[in-house]
Amino acid sequence: MINNMAIELEWYDLVCFGIVGVTLVGSLWVVWMHEGSSKSEDERLLAGGEENGTVIGGVRSTKLWSSCWPGMHPLWLLLIRFLSFLTLAVLQTLDVCDYDVTIFVYYTEWTFTLVMIYFALGTIISAHGCWQYINKPPLQNEEVDLFLRRDLEESMPTNPIACKDKETKASISLYSQYVEEEFKQIVGFWGYLMQITYQTSAGAVILTDIVFWCVIVPFLSISHFKLNMLMGAMHSLNAVFLLLDTALNNLPFPWFRVTYFMLWSCGYIIFQWIIHACGFTWWPYPFLELDTPWAPIWYLCLAVVHIPCYGFYSLIVKAKNMILIRFFPPALFRT
Template structure:
Protein backbone atom coordinates (compact mmCIF):
# COMPACT_ATOMS: atom_id res chain seq x y z
CA UNK A 1 0.00 0.00 0.00
CA UNK A 2 1.39 3.40 -0.99
CA UNK A 3 1.62 6.38 1.36
CA UNK A 4 -1.15 8.19 -0.54
CA UNK A 5 -3.51 5.22 -0.27
CA UNK A 6 -2.70 4.86 3.43
CA UNK A 7 -3.33 8.59 3.85
CA UNK A 8 -6.73 8.15 2.24
CA UNK A 9 -7.45 5.15 4.44
CA UNK A 10 -6.30 4.87 8.02
CA UNK A 11 -4.70 8.27 8.51
CA UNK A 12 -7.55 10.10 6.83
CA UNK A 13 -9.76 9.77 9.93
CA UNK A 14 -7.16 11.17 12.34
CA UNK A 15 -7.23 14.69 10.97
CA UNK A 16 -8.33 17.43 13.37
CA UNK A 17 -11.30 18.25 11.12
CA UNK A 18 -12.91 14.84 11.61
CA UNK A 19 -13.93 15.09 15.30
CA UNK A 20 -15.26 18.62 14.80
CA UNK A 21 -17.41 17.59 11.83
CA UNK A 22 -18.49 14.43 13.66
CA UNK A 23 -19.57 16.51 16.65
CA UNK A 24 -21.69 18.77 14.45
CA UNK A 25 -23.26 15.71 12.83
CA UNK A 26 -23.94 14.12 16.21
CA UNK A 27 -25.47 17.28 17.67
CA UNK A 28 -27.73 17.75 14.64
CA UNK A 29 -28.99 14.16 14.68
CA UNK A 30 -29.45 14.06 18.47
CA UNK A 31 -31.31 17.38 18.54
CA UNK A 32 -33.62 16.23 15.74
CA UNK A 33 -34.36 12.93 17.52
CA UNK A 34 -35.06 14.69 20.83
CA UNK A 35 -37.37 17.14 19.07
CA UNK A 36 -39.32 14.30 17.45
CA UNK A 37 -39.70 12.34 20.70
CA UNK A 38 -40.73 15.37 22.78
CA UNK A 39 -43.11 17.01 20.31
CA UNK A 40 -46.71 15.84 20.38
CA UNK A 41 -48.17 16.59 16.95
CA UNK A 42 -51.82 17.43 16.55
CA UNK A 43 -54.16 14.86 15.05
CA UNK A 44 -53.96 14.47 11.30
CA UNK A 45 -57.29 14.01 9.56
CA UNK A 46 -57.32 11.14 7.10
CA UNK A 47 -59.32 13.20 4.63
CA UNK A 48 -56.57 15.81 4.42
CA UNK A 49 -54.48 13.15 2.71
CA UNK A 50 -56.68 12.63 -0.33
CA UNK A 51 -59.32 15.40 -0.57
CA UNK A 52 -58.06 18.32 -2.74
CA UNK A 53 -57.93 21.87 -1.45
CA UNK A 54 -60.24 22.91 -4.29
CA UNK A 55 -63.93 22.55 -3.53
CA UNK A 56 -65.11 21.60 -7.02
CA UNK A 57 -62.17 19.33 -7.84
CA UNK A 58 -63.06 15.67 -7.69
CA UNK A 59 -60.56 13.63 -5.61
CA UNK A 60 -60.22 11.33 -8.60
CA UNK A 61 -58.24 14.07 -10.35
CA UNK A 62 -55.77 14.22 -7.47
CA UNK A 63 -55.51 10.43 -7.61
CA UNK A 64 -54.87 10.55 -11.36
CA UNK A 65 -52.19 13.23 -10.95
CA UNK A 66 -50.36 11.35 -8.20
CA UNK A 67 -50.44 8.13 -10.21
CA UNK A 68 -49.12 9.93 -13.31
CA UNK A 69 -46.35 11.64 -11.32
CA UNK A 70 -45.37 8.31 -9.76
CA UNK A 71 -45.13 6.60 -13.16
CA UNK A 72 -43.01 9.43 -14.59
CA UNK A 73 -40.67 9.32 -11.60
CA UNK A 74 -40.38 5.54 -11.85
CA UNK A 75 -39.36 5.84 -15.50
CA UNK A 76 -36.68 8.43 -14.74
CA UNK A 77 -35.53 6.40 -11.75
CA UNK A 78 -35.27 3.29 -13.93
CA UNK A 79 -33.23 5.16 -16.56
CA UNK A 80 -30.87 6.44 -13.87
CA UNK A 81 -30.29 2.99 -12.37
CA UNK A 82 -29.92 1.47 -15.84
CA UNK A 83 -27.22 4.01 -16.65
CA UNK A 84 -25.23 3.97 -13.38
CA UNK A 85 -26.49 0.93 -11.50
CA UNK A 86 -26.23 0.97 -7.71
CA UNK A 87 -23.64 3.75 -8.03
CA UNK A 88 -26.51 6.20 -8.62
CA UNK A 89 -27.38 5.93 -4.91
CA UNK A 90 -23.94 7.35 -4.19
CA UNK A 91 -25.54 10.79 -4.67
CA UNK A 92 -27.94 12.73 -2.45
CA UNK A 93 -29.96 13.48 -5.57
CA UNK A 94 -30.88 9.82 -6.00
CA UNK A 95 -31.82 9.55 -2.34
CA UNK A 96 -34.12 12.56 -2.62
CA UNK A 97 -35.57 11.46 -5.95
CA UNK A 98 -36.38 8.05 -4.47
CA UNK A 99 -38.02 9.70 -1.45
CA UNK A 100 -40.24 11.83 -3.69
CA UNK A 101 -41.15 8.70 -5.64
CA UNK A 102 -42.10 6.95 -2.37
CA UNK A 103 -44.29 9.91 -1.43
CA UNK A 104 -46.21 9.72 -4.69
CA UNK A 105 -46.54 5.96 -4.30
CA UNK A 106 -48.06 6.41 -0.83
CA UNK A 107 -50.17 9.30 -2.08
CA UNK A 108 -51.55 7.20 -4.92
CA UNK A 109 -52.46 4.36 -2.56
CA UNK A 110 -54.08 6.66 0.01
CA UNK A 111 -55.97 8.59 -2.68
CA UNK A 112 -57.20 5.35 -4.22
CA UNK A 113 -58.44 4.15 -0.84
CA UNK A 114 -60.13 7.48 -0.15
CA UNK A 115 -61.83 7.54 -3.55
CA UNK A 116 -62.98 3.97 -3.01
CA UNK A 117 -64.58 5.06 0.27
CA UNK A 118 -66.09 8.04 -1.54
CA UNK A 119 -67.74 5.77 -4.08
CA UNK A 120 -69.10 3.58 -1.31
CA UNK A 121 -70.39 6.43 0.86
CA UNK A 122 -69.54 9.95 -0.29
CA UNK A 123 -68.39 12.04 2.69
CA UNK A 124 -69.35 15.66 3.19
CA UNK A 125 -66.61 18.23 2.77
CA UNK A 126 -65.96 20.57 5.67
CA UNK A 127 -67.69 23.56 4.11
CA UNK A 128 -70.59 21.51 2.80
CA UNK A 129 -71.02 19.78 6.15
CA UNK A 130 -71.21 23.09 8.03
CA UNK A 131 -73.60 24.55 5.47
CA UNK A 132 -75.81 21.46 5.65
CA UNK A 133 -76.02 21.55 9.44
CA UNK A 134 -76.52 25.32 9.54
CA UNK A 135 -79.41 25.18 7.10
CA UNK A 136 -80.94 22.29 9.00
CA UNK A 137 -80.82 24.29 12.21
CA UNK A 138 -82.28 27.42 10.61
CA UNK A 139 -85.11 25.45 8.96
CA UNK A 140 -85.96 23.70 12.18
CA UNK A 141 -85.89 26.92 14.18
CA UNK A 142 -88.13 28.73 11.68
CA UNK A 143 -90.85 26.06 11.83
CA UNK A 144 -90.94 25.81 15.62
CA UNK A 145 -91.67 28.87 17.73
CA UNK A 146 -91.90 27.08 21.06
CA UNK A 147 -88.77 27.76 23.19
CA UNK A 148 -88.60 24.22 24.53
CA UNK A 149 -88.89 22.77 21.05
CA UNK A 150 -86.18 25.13 19.80
CA UNK A 151 -83.76 23.93 22.46
CA UNK A 152 -84.57 20.30 21.77
CA UNK A 153 -84.06 20.68 18.02
CA UNK A 154 -80.88 22.66 18.54
CA UNK A 155 -79.54 19.92 20.78
CA UNK A 156 -80.41 17.29 18.20
CA UNK A 157 -78.64 19.23 15.45
CA UNK A 158 -75.55 19.72 17.64
CA UNK A 159 -75.49 15.98 18.35
CA UNK A 160 -75.77 15.29 14.64
CA UNK A 161 -72.97 17.79 14.03
CA UNK A 162 -70.71 15.90 16.43
CA UNK A 163 -71.42 12.52 14.84
CA UNK A 164 -70.90 13.84 11.29
CA UNK A 165 -67.72 15.64 12.30
CA UNK A 166 -66.37 12.47 13.90
CA UNK A 167 -67.11 10.51 10.75
CA UNK A 168 -65.53 13.17 8.55
CA UNK A 169 -62.43 13.80 10.64
CA UNK A 170 -61.10 10.27 10.92
CA UNK A 171 -57.60 10.26 12.33
CA UNK A 172 -54.94 9.11 9.92
CA UNK A 173 -53.21 5.84 10.75
CA UNK A 174 -49.59 4.79 10.42
CA UNK A 175 -49.51 5.01 6.63
CA UNK A 176 -51.13 8.42 6.70
CA UNK A 177 -48.52 9.81 9.09
CA UNK A 178 -45.77 8.14 7.06
CA UNK A 179 -47.10 9.86 3.95
CA UNK A 180 -47.12 13.22 5.73
CA UNK A 181 -43.55 12.75 7.02
CA UNK A 182 -42.35 11.70 3.57
CA UNK A 183 -44.06 14.74 2.03
CA UNK A 184 -42.42 17.27 4.34
CA UNK A 185 -39.02 15.58 4.26
CA UNK A 186 -39.15 15.53 0.46
CA UNK A 187 -40.07 19.22 0.40
CA UNK A 188 -36.92 20.30 2.21
CA UNK A 189 -34.68 17.78 0.46
CA UNK A 190 -35.89 18.80 -3.00
CA UNK A 191 -35.18 22.48 -2.37
CA UNK A 192 -31.73 21.66 -0.96
CA UNK A 193 -30.88 19.31 -3.83
CA UNK A 194 -31.93 21.63 -6.63
CA UNK A 195 -30.37 24.76 -5.11
CA UNK A 196 -27.03 23.02 -4.56
CA UNK A 197 -27.09 21.47 -8.04
CA UNK A 198 -28.14 24.51 -10.08
CA UNK A 199 -26.55 27.13 -7.83
CA UNK A 200 -23.25 25.50 -6.84
CA UNK A 201 -22.36 22.34 -8.78
CA UNK A 202 -23.32 23.39 -12.31
CA UNK A 203 -21.72 26.87 -12.37
CA UNK A 204 -18.76 26.35 -10.02
CA UNK A 205 -17.89 22.67 -9.74
CA UNK A 206 -17.97 21.50 -13.35
CA UNK A 207 -15.15 18.96 -13.66
CA UNK A 208 -14.07 16.46 -16.25
CA UNK A 209 -16.12 13.61 -14.77
CA UNK A 210 -19.23 15.76 -14.46
CA UNK A 211 -21.24 16.45 -17.59
CA UNK A 212 -24.75 17.86 -17.52
CA UNK A 213 -27.23 15.84 -19.57
CA UNK A 214 -30.98 15.59 -20.06
CA UNK A 215 -31.40 12.93 -17.37
CA UNK A 216 -29.63 15.05 -14.75
CA UNK A 217 -31.67 18.08 -15.73
CA UNK A 218 -34.93 16.13 -15.38
CA UNK A 219 -33.97 14.67 -12.02
CA UNK A 220 -33.12 18.11 -10.63
CA UNK A 221 -36.21 19.80 -12.05
CA UNK A 222 -39.16 17.42 -12.19
CA UNK A 223 -38.72 16.42 -8.53
CA UNK A 224 -39.61 20.01 -7.50
CA UNK A 225 -42.20 20.52 -10.26
CA UNK A 226 -44.20 17.41 -9.36
CA UNK A 227 -44.06 18.17 -5.64
CA UNK A 228 -45.10 21.82 -6.07
CA UNK A 229 -48.04 20.85 -8.28
CA UNK A 230 -49.13 18.34 -5.65
CA UNK A 231 -48.87 21.08 -3.01
CA UNK A 232 -51.10 23.33 -5.10
CA UNK A 233 -53.73 20.58 -5.22
CA UNK A 234 -53.48 18.80 -1.88
CA UNK A 235 -54.90 19.72 1.51
CA UNK A 236 -51.97 18.61 3.66
CA UNK A 237 -50.80 20.71 6.63
CA UNK A 238 -47.15 21.69 6.85
CA UNK A 239 -46.10 22.01 10.54
CA UNK A 240 -42.57 23.18 11.28
CA UNK A 241 -41.70 20.44 13.77
CA UNK A 242 -41.27 17.87 10.97
CA UNK A 243 -38.21 19.84 9.95
CA UNK A 244 -36.44 17.36 12.26
CA UNK A 245 -37.11 14.51 9.80
CA UNK A 246 -35.44 16.52 7.04
CA UNK A 247 -32.35 16.96 9.24
CA UNK A 248 -32.26 13.24 10.01
CA UNK A 249 -32.55 12.44 6.32
CA UNK A 250 -29.47 14.51 5.49
CA UNK A 251 -27.57 13.16 8.51
CA UNK A 252 -28.29 9.62 7.34
CA UNK A 253 -26.78 10.42 3.93
CA UNK A 254 -23.63 11.95 5.44
CA UNK A 255 -23.21 8.95 7.76
CA UNK A 256 -23.63 6.68 4.73
CA UNK A 257 -20.83 8.57 2.97
CA UNK A 258 -18.55 8.32 5.99
CA UNK A 259 -19.15 4.57 6.28
CA UNK A 260 -18.39 3.74 2.66
CA UNK A 261 -15.30 5.96 2.72
CA UNK A 262 -14.13 4.22 5.88
CA UNK A 263 -14.51 0.97 3.91
CA UNK A 264 -12.15 2.12 1.16
CA UNK A 265 -13.89 4.62 -1.13
CA UNK A 266 -11.71 7.64 -1.86
CA UNK A 267 -13.85 9.84 -4.14
CA UNK A 268 -16.43 12.17 -2.60
CA UNK A 269 -19.50 12.93 -4.74
CA UNK A 270 -19.62 16.48 -3.36
CA UNK A 271 -16.35 18.34 -2.67
CA UNK A 272 -17.85 20.16 0.32
CA UNK A 273 -18.15 16.81 2.15
CA UNK A 274 -14.43 16.11 2.01
CA UNK A 275 -12.62 16.12 5.33
CA UNK A 276 -9.03 16.65 4.13
CA UNK A 277 -9.37 20.42 3.91
CA UNK A 278 -9.12 23.01 6.70
CA UNK A 279 -12.42 24.42 5.47
CA UNK A 280 -14.31 21.19 6.20
CA UNK A 281 -15.82 22.34 9.56
CA UNK A 282 -17.05 25.55 7.93
CA UNK A 283 -18.57 23.60 5.04
CA UNK A 284 -20.34 21.19 7.40
CA UNK A 285 -21.62 24.05 9.54
CA UNK A 286 -22.91 25.85 6.44
CA UNK A 287 -24.65 22.68 5.26
CA UNK A 288 -26.37 22.37 8.63
CA UNK A 289 -27.51 25.99 8.59
CA UNK A 290 -28.76 25.91 4.99
CA UNK A 291 -31.40 23.35 5.98
CA UNK A 292 -33.38 26.12 7.70
CA UNK A 293 -33.91 28.39 4.66
CA UNK A 294 -34.54 25.38 2.39
CA UNK A 295 -37.31 24.04 4.60
CA UNK A 296 -38.51 27.56 5.39
CA UNK A 297 -38.83 28.39 1.70
CA UNK A 298 -41.20 25.50 1.11
CA UNK A 299 -43.10 26.39 4.27
CA UNK A 300 -43.55 29.93 2.92
CA UNK A 301 -44.87 28.50 -0.35
CA UNK A 302 -47.51 26.53 1.57
CA UNK A 303 -48.43 29.58 3.67
CA UNK A 304 -48.69 31.73 0.55
CA UNK A 305 -51.04 29.15 -0.93
CA UNK A 306 -53.26 29.26 2.18
CA UNK A 307 -53.27 33.06 2.38
CA UNK A 308 -53.46 34.10 -1.28
CA UNK A 309 -55.61 31.47 -2.98
CA UNK A 310 -58.68 31.95 -0.71
CA UNK A 311 -58.66 35.64 -1.66
CA UNK A 312 -58.29 34.96 -5.36
CA UNK A 313 -60.76 32.06 -5.40
CA UNK A 314 -63.08 32.54 -2.39
CA UNK A 315 -65.73 30.16 -3.74
CA UNK A 316 -63.38 27.47 -5.02
CA UNK A 317 -60.51 27.12 -2.57
CA UNK A 318 -61.27 25.01 0.48
CA UNK A 319 -59.24 26.01 3.53
CA UNK A 320 -59.77 23.31 6.13
CA UNK A 321 -56.68 23.30 8.33
Protein backbone atom coordinates in the same frame (compact mmCIF):
# COMPACT_ATOMS: atom_id res chain seq x y z
CA MET B 1 -9.02 -0.70 9.56
CA ILE B 2 -10.93 0.84 12.47
CA ASN B 3 -7.70 1.39 14.39
CA ASN B 4 -6.06 3.03 11.38
CA MET B 5 -9.07 5.27 10.95
CA ALA B 6 -8.94 6.29 14.61
CA ILE B 7 -5.25 7.21 14.31
CA GLU B 8 -5.87 9.36 11.24
CA LEU B 9 -8.68 11.37 12.82
CA GLU B 10 -7.98 15.10 13.11
CA TRP B 11 -9.59 17.77 15.25
CA TYR B 12 -11.72 19.01 12.35
CA ASP B 13 -13.05 15.49 11.83
CA LEU B 14 -14.26 15.45 15.43
CA VAL B 15 -15.88 18.87 14.97
CA CYS B 16 -17.77 17.57 11.92
CA PHE B 17 -18.90 14.53 13.89
CA GLY B 18 -20.07 16.86 16.64
CA ILE B 19 -22.06 19.07 14.24
CA VAL B 20 -23.89 16.08 12.76
CA GLY B 21 -24.35 14.53 16.21
CA VAL B 22 -25.88 17.69 17.70
CA THR B 23 -28.16 18.07 14.66
CA LEU B 24 -29.24 14.45 14.95
CA VAL B 25 -29.98 14.57 18.69
CA GLY B 26 -31.65 17.98 18.49
CA SER B 27 -33.91 16.84 15.63
CA LEU B 28 -34.94 13.70 17.50
CA TRP B 29 -35.74 15.79 20.58
CA VAL B 30 -37.97 18.17 18.59
CA VAL B 31 -39.74 15.23 16.95
CA TRP B 32 -40.34 13.61 20.34
CA MET B 33 -41.66 16.86 21.83
CA HIS B 34 -44.12 17.61 19.03
CA GLU B 35 -45.14 14.22 17.64
CA GLY B 36 -45.62 12.96 21.18
CA SER B 37 -48.57 15.33 21.55
CA SER B 38 -50.39 13.88 18.53
CA LYS B 39 -53.02 12.19 20.69
CA SER B 40 -54.13 15.42 22.30
CA GLU B 41 -54.12 17.12 18.89
CA ASP B 42 -56.34 14.37 17.47
CA GLU B 43 -58.79 14.93 20.30
CA ARG B 44 -58.75 18.67 19.61
CA LEU B 45 -59.46 18.05 15.94
CA LEU B 46 -62.39 15.78 16.73
CA ALA B 47 -63.83 18.59 18.83
CA GLY B 48 -63.59 20.89 15.82
CA GLY B 49 -60.69 22.91 17.21
CA GLU B 50 -58.46 23.55 14.19
CA GLU B 51 -56.92 26.98 14.56
CA ASN B 52 -56.42 28.98 11.34
CA GLY B 53 -55.99 25.77 9.39
CA THR B 54 -52.69 24.93 11.08
CA VAL B 55 -52.31 21.30 12.08
CA ILE B 56 -49.58 20.28 14.49
CA GLY B 57 -50.27 16.67 15.30
CA GLY B 58 -52.76 14.88 13.04
CA VAL B 59 -55.05 15.82 10.15
CA ARG B 60 -58.36 14.64 8.82
CA SER B 61 -58.05 11.61 6.60
CA THR B 62 -59.96 13.40 3.83
CA LYS B 63 -57.18 16.00 3.58
CA LEU B 64 -54.80 13.33 2.30
CA TRP B 65 -56.73 12.78 -0.92
CA SER B 66 -58.94 15.86 -1.39
CA SER B 67 -57.91 19.07 -3.14
CA CYS B 68 -57.87 22.52 -1.60
CA TRP B 69 -59.49 23.91 -4.75
CA PRO B 70 -63.29 24.17 -4.55
CA GLY B 71 -65.15 21.81 -6.83
CA MET B 72 -62.10 19.82 -7.91
CA HIS B 73 -62.86 16.10 -7.97
CA PRO B 74 -60.29 13.99 -6.06
CA LEU B 75 -59.83 11.83 -9.16
CA TRP B 76 -57.74 14.64 -10.67
CA LEU B 77 -55.33 14.61 -7.76
CA LEU B 78 -55.12 10.82 -8.02
CA LEU B 79 -54.32 11.07 -11.74
CA ILE B 80 -51.60 13.69 -11.21
CA ARG B 81 -49.96 11.71 -8.43
CA PHE B 82 -49.99 8.50 -10.45
CA LEU B 83 -48.53 10.16 -13.57
CA SER B 84 -45.88 11.88 -11.45
CA PHE B 85 -44.86 8.58 -9.87
CA LEU B 86 -44.80 6.84 -13.25
CA THR B 87 -42.65 9.55 -14.87
CA LEU B 88 -40.17 9.66 -11.99
CA ALA B 89 -39.93 5.86 -11.93
CA VAL B 90 -39.08 5.80 -15.65
CA LEU B 91 -36.41 8.49 -15.22
CA GLN B 92 -34.77 6.70 -12.31
CA THR B 93 -34.84 3.38 -14.16
CA LEU B 94 -33.05 5.02 -17.10
CA ASP B 95 -30.54 6.58 -14.71
CA VAL B 96 -29.74 3.26 -13.05
CA CYS B 97 -29.41 1.57 -16.44
CA ASP B 98 -26.87 4.20 -17.52
CA TYR B 99 -24.76 4.30 -14.33
CA ASP B 100 -25.69 1.07 -12.40
CA VAL B 101 -26.70 1.01 -8.72
CA THR B 102 -23.60 2.93 -7.59
CA ILE B 103 -25.49 6.06 -8.65
CA PHE B 104 -27.18 5.86 -5.22
CA VAL B 105 -24.07 7.33 -3.60
CA TYR B 106 -25.55 10.69 -4.65
CA TYR B 107 -27.94 12.63 -2.43
CA THR B 108 -29.96 13.38 -5.55
CA GLU B 109 -30.87 9.72 -5.96
CA TRP B 110 -31.91 9.50 -2.31
CA THR B 111 -34.15 12.53 -2.67
CA PHE B 112 -35.52 11.34 -6.01
CA THR B 113 -36.44 8.01 -4.45
CA LEU B 114 -38.10 9.77 -1.50
CA VAL B 115 -40.24 11.86 -3.85
CA MET B 116 -41.22 8.66 -5.69
CA ILE B 117 -42.23 7.07 -2.37
CA TYR B 118 -44.40 10.09 -1.59
CA PHE B 119 -46.19 9.88 -4.94
CA ALA B 120 -46.59 6.11 -4.55
CA LEU B 121 -48.18 6.57 -1.11
CA GLY B 122 -50.22 9.47 -2.43
CA THR B 123 -51.50 7.38 -5.32
CA ILE B 124 -52.57 4.53 -3.07
CA ILE B 125 -54.22 6.79 -0.47
CA SER B 126 -55.90 8.91 -3.17
CA ALA B 127 -57.25 5.77 -4.81
CA HIS B 128 -58.71 4.62 -1.51
CA GLY B 129 -60.09 8.09 -0.84
CA CYS B 130 -61.73 8.26 -4.27
CA TRP B 131 -63.33 4.89 -3.63
CA GLN B 132 -64.74 6.25 -0.36
CA TYR B 133 -65.84 9.48 -2.07
CA ILE B 134 -67.67 7.70 -4.86
CA ASN B 135 -69.33 5.06 -2.68
CA LYS B 136 -70.02 7.18 0.39
CA PRO B 137 -69.61 10.94 -0.07
CA PRO B 138 -68.57 12.60 3.19
CA LEU B 139 -71.07 14.90 4.89
CA GLN B 140 -70.16 18.54 5.37
CA ASN B 141 -69.60 19.78 8.93
CA GLU B 142 -72.56 22.17 8.76
CA GLU B 143 -74.91 19.38 7.70
CA VAL B 144 -73.63 17.09 10.43
CA ASP B 145 -74.03 19.75 13.12
CA LEU B 146 -77.53 20.65 11.90
CA PHE B 147 -78.59 17.00 11.87
CA LEU B 148 -77.17 16.36 15.33
CA ARG B 149 -78.73 19.40 16.93
CA ARG B 150 -82.14 18.74 15.37
CA ASP B 151 -82.03 15.08 16.45
CA LEU B 152 -81.05 15.94 20.00
CA GLU B 153 -83.58 18.75 20.35
CA GLU B 154 -86.38 16.41 19.25
CA SER B 155 -85.28 13.68 21.66
CA MET B 156 -84.84 15.97 24.69
CA PRO B 157 -87.73 16.15 27.23
CA THR B 158 -89.74 19.40 27.35
CA ASN B 159 -89.55 19.73 31.14
CA PRO B 160 -87.40 22.83 31.79
CA ILE B 161 -86.17 21.44 35.09
CA ALA B 162 -84.86 18.30 33.44
CA CYS B 163 -83.36 20.20 30.50
CA LYS B 164 -80.76 22.46 31.98
CA ASP B 165 -78.75 24.45 29.47
CA LYS B 166 -75.43 23.22 30.75
CA GLU B 167 -76.36 19.56 30.51
CA THR B 168 -77.87 20.04 27.05
CA LYS B 169 -74.71 21.69 25.70
CA ALA B 170 -72.54 18.95 27.22
CA SER B 171 -74.69 16.20 25.73
CA ILE B 172 -74.66 17.80 22.29
CA SER B 173 -70.88 18.19 22.42
CA LEU B 174 -70.26 14.57 23.46
CA TYR B 175 -72.74 13.16 20.97
CA SER B 176 -71.31 15.35 18.20
CA GLN B 177 -67.80 14.08 18.89
CA TYR B 178 -68.98 10.47 18.86
CA VAL B 179 -70.91 10.74 15.58
CA GLU B 180 -68.21 12.83 13.88
CA GLU B 181 -65.78 10.00 14.52
CA GLU B 182 -67.98 7.87 12.29
CA PHE B 183 -67.89 10.44 9.48
CA LYS B 184 -64.17 11.30 9.51
CA GLN B 185 -61.34 9.24 10.91
CA ILE B 186 -58.08 10.65 12.13
CA VAL B 187 -55.19 9.47 9.99
CA GLY B 188 -53.05 6.60 11.21
CA PHE B 189 -49.55 5.36 10.45
CA TRP B 190 -49.77 5.59 6.67
CA GLY B 191 -51.22 9.06 6.83
CA TYR B 192 -48.37 10.26 9.02
CA LEU B 193 -45.84 8.55 6.78
CA MET B 194 -47.29 10.25 3.73
CA GLN B 195 -47.16 13.67 5.40
CA ILE B 196 -43.61 13.20 6.68
CA THR B 197 -42.44 11.99 3.28
CA TYR B 198 -44.06 15.00 1.61
CA GLN B 199 -42.54 17.53 4.00
CA THR B 200 -39.10 15.91 3.94
CA SER B 201 -39.17 15.73 0.14
CA ALA B 202 -40.08 19.40 -0.11
CA GLY B 203 -36.98 20.60 1.73
CA ALA B 204 -34.71 17.98 0.16
CA VAL B 205 -35.80 18.87 -3.39
CA ILE B 206 -35.11 22.56 -2.84
CA LEU B 207 -31.67 21.77 -1.37
CA THR B 208 -30.79 19.26 -4.09
CA ASP B 209 -31.78 21.41 -7.05
CA ILE B 210 -30.23 24.61 -5.69
CA VAL B 211 -26.93 22.89 -4.92
CA PHE B 212 -26.91 21.19 -8.32
CA TRP B 213 -27.76 24.19 -10.50
CA CYS B 214 -26.05 26.91 -8.43
CA VAL B 215 -22.95 25.12 -7.07
CA ILE B 216 -22.12 21.87 -8.88
CA VAL B 217 -22.87 22.84 -12.48
CA PRO B 218 -21.07 26.22 -12.56
CA PHE B 219 -18.25 25.63 -10.05
CA LEU B 220 -17.61 21.91 -9.55
CA SER B 221 -17.35 20.55 -13.08
CA ILE B 222 -15.04 17.54 -12.89
CA SER B 223 -13.89 14.78 -15.19
CA HIS B 224 -16.57 12.20 -14.25
CA PHE B 225 -19.35 14.82 -14.29
CA LYS B 226 -21.14 15.43 -17.58
CA LEU B 227 -24.43 17.29 -17.77
CA ASN B 228 -26.98 15.68 -20.06
CA MET B 229 -30.73 15.81 -20.65
CA LEU B 230 -31.50 12.96 -18.23
CA MET B 231 -29.49 14.55 -15.44
CA GLY B 232 -31.14 17.91 -16.05
CA ALA B 233 -34.61 16.33 -16.00
CA MET B 234 -33.92 14.54 -12.72
CA HIS B 235 -32.83 17.81 -11.10
CA SER B 236 -35.87 19.74 -12.24
CA LEU B 237 -38.90 17.47 -12.71
CA ASN B 238 -38.73 16.36 -9.07
CA ALA B 239 -39.44 19.97 -8.07
CA VAL B 240 -41.98 20.52 -10.85
CA PHE B 241 -44.13 17.52 -9.89
CA LEU B 242 -43.89 18.27 -6.17
CA LEU B 243 -44.88 21.92 -6.70
CA LEU B 244 -47.80 20.81 -8.88
CA ASP B 245 -48.99 18.48 -6.15
CA THR B 246 -48.56 21.25 -3.57
CA ALA B 247 -50.70 23.59 -5.67
CA LEU B 248 -53.54 21.06 -5.55
CA ASN B 249 -53.25 19.11 -2.31
CA ASN B 250 -54.74 19.90 1.10
CA LEU B 251 -51.80 18.88 3.30
CA PRO B 252 -50.44 20.98 6.17
CA PHE B 253 -46.83 22.13 6.38
CA PRO B 254 -45.92 22.51 10.10
CA TRP B 255 -42.58 24.14 10.90
CA PHE B 256 -41.27 21.48 13.29
CA ARG B 257 -41.11 18.81 10.58
CA VAL B 258 -38.00 20.47 9.22
CA THR B 259 -36.39 18.07 11.68
CA TYR B 260 -37.31 15.10 9.46
CA PHE B 261 -35.53 16.87 6.61
CA MET B 262 -32.46 17.27 8.83
CA LEU B 263 -32.63 13.63 9.93
CA TRP B 264 -32.80 12.60 6.27
CA SER B 265 -29.63 14.53 5.46
CA CYS B 266 -27.88 13.24 8.59
CA GLY B 267 -28.67 9.72 7.47
CA TYR B 268 -27.08 10.37 4.10
CA ILE B 269 -23.92 11.89 5.65
CA ILE B 270 -23.57 8.96 8.07
CA PHE B 271 -23.97 6.62 5.09
CA GLN B 272 -21.08 8.42 3.38
CA TRP B 273 -18.92 8.10 6.49
CA ILE B 274 -19.63 4.38 6.74
CA ILE B 275 -18.77 3.56 3.11
CA HIS B 276 -15.58 5.64 3.35
CA ALA B 277 -14.62 3.83 6.55
CA CYS B 278 -15.07 0.60 4.59
CA GLY B 279 -12.65 1.66 1.87
CA PHE B 280 -14.64 3.90 -0.49
CA THR B 281 -12.23 6.72 -1.41
CA TRP B 282 -14.18 9.06 -3.69
CA TRP B 283 -16.52 11.76 -2.33
CA PRO B 284 -19.55 12.48 -4.55
CA TYR B 285 -19.67 16.02 -3.14
CA PRO B 286 -16.34 17.73 -2.40
CA PHE B 287 -17.84 19.79 0.44
CA LEU B 288 -18.43 16.57 2.40
CA GLU B 289 -14.73 15.68 2.52
CA LEU B 290 -13.32 15.36 6.03
CA ASP B 291 -9.60 15.62 5.25
CA THR B 292 -9.47 19.43 5.28
CA PRO B 293 -9.51 22.03 8.08
CA TRP B 294 -12.33 23.80 6.22
CA ALA B 295 -14.66 20.82 6.64
CA PRO B 296 -16.36 22.11 9.86
CA ILE B 297 -17.35 25.33 8.08
CA TRP B 298 -18.89 23.39 5.20
CA TYR B 299 -20.74 21.05 7.56
CA LEU B 300 -22.05 23.96 9.64
CA CYS B 301 -23.26 25.73 6.50
CA LEU B 302 -24.98 22.55 5.33
CA ALA B 303 -26.75 22.23 8.68
CA VAL B 304 -27.93 25.85 8.64
CA VAL B 305 -29.04 25.87 5.00
CA HIS B 306 -31.76 23.31 5.77
CA ILE B 307 -33.80 25.97 7.54
CA PRO B 308 -34.12 28.44 4.61
CA CYS B 309 -34.73 25.56 2.17
CA TYR B 310 -37.63 24.27 4.25
CA GLY B 311 -38.78 27.81 4.98
CA PHE B 312 -38.83 28.69 1.29
CA TYR B 313 -41.17 25.79 0.56
CA SER B 314 -43.28 26.74 3.56
CA LEU B 315 -43.69 30.22 2.06
CA ILE B 316 -44.91 28.62 -1.18
CA VAL B 317 -47.59 26.71 0.76
CA LYS B 318 -48.64 29.85 2.65
CA ALA B 319 -48.77 31.85 -0.57
CA LYS B 320 -51.09 29.26 -2.09
CA ASN B 321 -53.40 29.45 0.93
CA MET B 322 -53.43 33.25 0.84
CA ILE B 323 -54.36 33.25 -2.85
CA LEU B 324 -57.23 30.82 -2.28
CA ILE B 325 -58.53 32.74 0.72
CA ARG B 326 -58.42 35.97 -1.28
CA PHE B 327 -60.24 34.74 -4.38
CA PHE B 328 -62.64 32.19 -2.87
CA PRO B 329 -65.17 32.48 -0.03
CA PRO B 330 -63.99 30.88 3.26
CA ALA B 331 -66.98 28.54 3.13
CA LEU B 332 -65.67 27.01 -0.12
CA PHE B 333 -61.93 27.01 0.56
CA ARG B 334 -60.89 23.80 2.30
CA THR B 335 -58.21 24.66 4.88
